[in-house]
Amino acid sequence: MKTWMMVLALATATPAEARDLGVPAGKGWKHAETGLILMPQLAGLSRIALTDATQTERDVAAQYDMPDKSLFATIYLFHPAVADVAMWFDRSRTAIETRDLFRNAAPASADPIAFAVGGTGSAASLRQVYATPGGGQYRSTALAVVPVGDWVVSVRMSAKTLTADQLDASLQQVIQAIRWPPSATTGTIAAAPVTTCTTPLTFTKAKQTKPNGADLLMSLMASTMAAKAKTEETSAPPVPHPTWCRDGTASTEYGVYRSSASTGGYVMALYDAGRVISVYPSLMGQVDNSGTYAVSLEDVEGTTSVFPSFTALPSPKQVWDLVESGKRSGTMKGKQMTIDPKAL
Structure with a gap:
């Protein structure tokens, strides 16, 4: 622990x-x-x-x-x-x-x-x-x-x-x-154990991208918008609860999971106490068609830490090494944003 x-x-x-x-x-x-x-x-x-x-x-x-x-x-x-x-x-x-x-x-x-x-x-x-x-x-x-x-x-x-x-x-x-x-x-969603993903992810050569201020800001703002959406009341019909499959063999440090609602990427659940790394196509990468992938870590207190992006889908080991290094580009908690000047 x-x-x-x-x-x-x-x-x-x-x-x-x-x-x-x-x-x-x-x-x-x-x-x-x-x-x-x-x-x-x-x-x-x-x-x-x-x-x-x-x-x-x-x-x-x-x-x-x-x-x-x-x-x-x-x-x-x-x-x-x-x-x-x-x-x-x-x-x-x-x-x-x-x-x-x-x-x-x-x-x-x-x-x-x-x-x-x-x-x-x-x-x-x-x-x-x-x-x-x-x-x-x-x-x-x-x-x-x-x-x-x-x-x-x-x-x-x-x-x-x-x-x-x-x-x-x-x-x-x-x-x-x-x-x-x-x-x-009064829970209404019946529980079922996670199963192994039928088709495992494949990874090509992925490198960390050069610092990009626009990419960083969009990633940080995306975390704020997602948190706001969770708390706001809406008249839209409820989104179906996603199911998760596990990609590959889990380790003590992390397990890799993919959601039925996902359009690409994966999450890494760290250890067993609520912290999650998300690896998904970056917003900026979708805007400029660069195909970059954003990496962010969310803790149990709602703080999101954004790390350097990758040129392609990175392997979980690459992501783990990056997060373990502590090289975060910026953090967001509520309306408070902190940015590493070197990441701009």
Whole structure:
């Protein structure tokens, strides 16, 4: 977890250390924006830590533990750049399956289980439980991802003695004990796991373009217009919720996803806590027919960082190396724009 915080601190200038929210051990905590409430005890587990990786409660983690340390749960609440349960379940599942601690874990069911929080609404959430081989630190581990409006809650649990079936029962008890807002119990979009894209992307030789002030400004303004469109009421019919497929093999650092609503390009979901890199034809490239591709990173606080464009569709490795270098050309948050003079 610290690795992605350091990488993104470099790219976005955000704090790399989580802050303690300072809630008394015997008091419940209510998240202001969603209304979700976490009590000091959940299904026999006690809250031992409550932190925020941002300054605005947009990436909160609550840790719960049994007195004998045989069972623990971590509940993450974050505001993802792409609000899609299947994508963030896929990222969390990858994080589990690529950890040395759980690398040989066997899923208890062939496919993730879709379920409804509170027993109402559509089965908009996903969960998966794993049995781990004998001799390890844990006998089982589990994951559940629940949508709360445009937010996502991820519940991770591991047990030293419980079987996979027993842990699944404990996971459901913890989920039931969380005090969910109406937006989590009235979901209407049924969840389904991400599948592999039928036709993988191909990449030609792509190079970074020379600094172009018009290209940079258009990319920054595009992020503002997209954010404004999300918040404004409109009489137009709702846009169908896109489905996502995963391109290639996911890694701990990122997964590459393509949307059914996309006309080109892809997104890279970083680690498993809401940050996304978008790689799409640039607006300027469409105007002057240069065919350039823009690269931008959006964090959980709504800050968009724009990086140098490419002459063609870049590979995910090229994009990852660029973002990891921290060479952003400009940033946009709300109406506040910051530009690197060298990018003009």
